[in-house]
Amino acid sequence: MTENRLPKGPEQLMSEVIGPGWCVSCGACADLCPYIKAVGDRVAVIHPCGLADGNCYSICPRTATDYAALATAGANGNPDPALGGWRRIYHARAADTQVICAGQYGGVVSALAMFLLKNRECDAAVLTGSDGLYPRWKLARSEAEVLAAAGSKYGVCPSLAGVNRALGLAPERLAVVGRPCQVVALRKMQYCSSVINRDKIQLVLGLFCFWGLDYTIYRFLAKEGVNKIIKADVPKDEGLSMETDQGNLKLSQDETRAFIRTGCYSCIDPTSELADLSIGSTEADSSWCALIVRTEAGEALVQRATASGVLQLREPTEGTVDSLRNAALSKKRRVLAAEGTESGHSVNTGYLQLAEEDRRSIMEMADRV
Ligand SMILES: Cc1cc2nc3c(=O)[nH]c(=O)nc-3n(C[C@H](O)[C@H](O)[C@H](O)COP(=O)(O)OP(=O)(O)OC[C@H]3O[C@@H](n4cnc5c(N)ncnc54)[C@H](O)[C@@H]3O)c2cc1C
Ligand code: SF4
Ligand code: SF4
Structure with missing residues (x-):
């Protein structure tokens, strides 16, 4: 895949994604031009630019999305219907105790970002x-x-609004x-040739x-x-637990689901x-992350960070990879089998360009979970 362009514009982004409520507030369209803005977790086209073929539509994760083609373009490792392509899976954590304490589950993401900046591999x-209270890019x-x-x-x-701003600023990498x-x-931005300065995006840590929560949670808080x-x-198996300036607060799974x-x-x-x-939780030990290495660039970064003593790696404990694969397959099955609703919520899989054999193989694997 060399080009990701869809011949539609902001009018269709409004009518097909934002209007019907499918927008997931990624922020990729916000501040891409002066006419699309994010306020809190809401994104809106504030002025009709009239473009019939706009970057905003092409790069949205809820317009036509061909995962297989995008993965091939990124040269991800061997395909896996449960987890996507991967080369290695580790348990990992930052070596520095300060980073572990500040981080969510071992500070792997922060340790890697700090390593990239310290060594001037990224600007x-x-x-x-x-x-x-509110998240901000x-x-x-x-x-x-x-x-x-x-x-x-x-x-x-909608933190990718920060990427759009950064693409126009001095940092090169x-x-x-x-x-x-x-x-x-x-x-999608990287494979859309009309996105200016897209080559500045060098490493993507996912x-x-x-699930993510609507900003109604912050208004409630x-x-x-x-x-x-x-x-x-x-x-694991609990709702949202928060340490706040007003003490500790817990929401049950049902209460969390409402948001x-x-x-x-x-x-x-x-x-x-x-x-x-x-990078995600190991589910077993909250001071270590599960780390999936997917691309050559990702693999090289992990090797350099480990060799420099910034990152610690160990083999996953028994059963943790299977349990992650099962959780991912269950989520995929819930969505693909939803036929319009899931747990009373509307579902739209119209954006997924999934080959029938890929769909079948996900469902067959999920049936065996
Ligand atoms: C909305 C959300 C849902 C998640 N759900 C799961 C889950 O179900 N299962 C699981 O295993 N892991 C989940 N995670 C990932 C997990 O919480 C940790 O982020 C991950 O394990 C990395 O831990 P760390 O210690 O390396 O991160 P840290 O070193 O603490 O770094 C965390 C990084 O996450 C970024 N970040 C924080 N909040 C957001 C956000 N809202 N959007 C985008 N980036 C953000 C920050 O930029 C920060 O750099 C979720 C994360 C988020 C943000
Ligand atoms: S690009 Fe992201 S923020 Fe914009 S409409 Fe699509 S999902 Fe929403
Ligand atoms: S579940 Fe997470 S990744 Fe998926 S749309 Fe929601 S916020 Fe985005």
């Missing part, structure tokens, strides 16, 4: 920090700025950290993500008097299949 990293140029943005914010922050839907948008989330987590973004029910990519590296 800046596009991250998602917070202003206390952050262009980190120093290790301290990376550390300040560590930790998971479970709201669907960018690393970007994103949720799987954001990783898809980044790959997170695992089975604000009403409860919360001004700051210090740390949030989703322990899940509608578009997340149509997402079949829980492990950032198109990233250079994918």
Whole structure:
């Protein structure tokens, strides 16, 4: 695949994605031009530019998306219907205790971003920090700025607006950290020749993500008097657990579900299949991450960071890869079998350009889980 262009524009982005509620607030279309803006987690076309063929439509992760073609273009490892292409899977953590403590599950993402900046392999990293309560995109140029943005914010922050801003600024080489839907948008940007300065995007670090929360969660918390989330987590088989300036707060799984973004029910990519590296929980030990190495560039980065003593690796503990594959397959099956709704939520798989044999193989593997 050399080019990803779809012959539609902002009018269709509004009528096919944003209007019907499929937008997952990745932010890729926001600030791509002066006419599309994000306010909180809502994205809107504020002025009709009249373009019949706009980048905003081509790069959206909820317009026609051919995962197989995008993966081939990124030269990901051997295909796997459960996790996407991968070369190696490790358990990993930062070597520095300060980074482990600041990070979500071992600080792997922060350690890698800090390594890239320290060694001048990248000039800046596009991250998602917070202003206390609400998540905000952050262009980190120093290790301290990376550390300040560590930790998971479970709201669907449109942080790729930060990439659009950065593409027009001085930094030449960018690393970007994103949720799987954001990783898809980044790959679409890289293969859309009319996106100016797209070559600045050098490394894509993807997170695992089975759902993201609508910003109604923050409005709910604000009403409860919360001004700051210090740390949030989703322990296995539990809802959302938060340490806040007003003390600890827990939402049950059902209460948490009420805040899940509608578009997340149509997402079949829980492990950032198109990233250079994918990072998520091991489910067994919260001071280590599961690290999926996918591309040659990702593999080389892991080798350099490990050789420099920044990253620690170990083989996954028994059963953890199987359990991750099973969780991913279950999510895919729920979406592909949904026929319009899943758990009472609307599902739209119209954007997925999935070959019938790939669909069948996912469903057959999922049936064996
Ligand atoms: C919305 C969301 C849902 C997730 N769901 C799961 C899950 O179901 N299962 C699982 O195993 N892992 C999930 N993760 C990933 C997990 O929480 C950790 O981010 C991952 O393990 C990396 O840990 P770390 O210690 O290396 O990260 P850190 O070193 O703490 O770095 C975390 C990085 O994540 C970025 N980030 C934070 N919030 C967001 C956001 N909202 N959008 C984009 N980037 C963000 C920051 O830029 C930061 O650089 C989720 C993450 C998010 C943001
Ligand atoms: S999913 Fe991303 S690119 Fe698509 S409309 Fe929403 S913010 Fe824009
Ligand atoms: S579940 Fe999918 S669509 Fe929702 S935030 Fe995560 S990656 Fe994006």
